[in-house]
Amino acid sequence: MNQEPAKNENRAILLISCPERLGIISAVSNLLFSYKANIVQFDQHTTDPRDGMFFMRILFDLETLSESFGQLEQDLAKMAKDYPMDWRLSKESQKKRMAIFVSKMDHCLVELLWRVKSQEIRVDIPMVISNHPDAKETVEAYGIPFYHIPLTTQSKEEAERKALELLQGNVDFIVLARYMQILSPRFIAHYPNQIINIHHSFLPAFIGANPYKRAFMRGVKLIGATAHYVTNDLDEGPIIEQDVIRVNHRYTEEDLKVAGRHVERNVLAQAISWHVEDKVIVYGNKTIVFA
Secondary structure (H helix, E strand, O other), X not given: OOOOOOOOOOEEEXXXXXXXXXXXXXXXXXXXXXXXXXXXXEEEEEOOOOOOEEEEEEEEEOOOHHHHHHHHHHHHHHHXXXXXXXXXXXXXXXXEEEEEEEOOOOHHHHHHHHHHHOOOOOEEOOOEEEOOOOOHHHHHOOOOOEEEOOOOOOOHHHHHXXXXXXXXXXXXXXXXXXXXXXOOHHHHXXXXXXXXXXXXXXXXXXXXXXXXXXXXXXXXOEEEEEEEEOOOOOOXXXXXXXXXXXXOOOOOHHHHHHHHHHHHHHHHHHHHHHHHOOXXXXXXXXXXXXX
């Protein structure tokens, strides 16, 4: 078992989004200075210098973080009244809890289990939920609880209720690692911008069944994958990460599937890494990623 690298117990991350307004950077910096915080990294973006939206990510060290965290949250809440802003403060040392949903295809699941075990992605996995029993042995070999919740059209509401009961209070976000079911708006409402999905980037050109077969018949030259947050609009949520790889006429249909699985694994892992490191801000149906 790899030993987990030590994390700075005094390091915190602050994410802010608000309408562009003169003095916001100074106000936030002065607040942190009043706590004797040391800014380690500062990233910002504005959609328009005059009338746009402003986004900011600050990584800072504060020796009294554990004692001052609550008061700093209160001060940020007060500041949000003067600068109407959305903000999120987190401790770098605090692990997020990630639930994984999977169906029969396990390439993304296995990739995530390995990356978490090797500390490439720093999260806890309290559970894996599946509508099929196929991955049970793989998951439990990592010491992670596996829950098989069968799902049919008639039982979907009950299956989601059972899943929500397992999730409540035990997870911070959910990853759909090739979970071949559509979540209901009721389910999604419990985890807004906290459900990450992966799909091949043939959409919408090859939407539906057998996309690689149809892509092969069309002689595609690029295949890829998209990781995004789940919304009520199927596969149209805010995009976190995308990638493509080049293929050619020598690729068989099976070759395309293998290449597609490879890019899906990497894109999903990268999106999760940015999410757990608090590098993503959702704005409308887009994301600002301070990568």
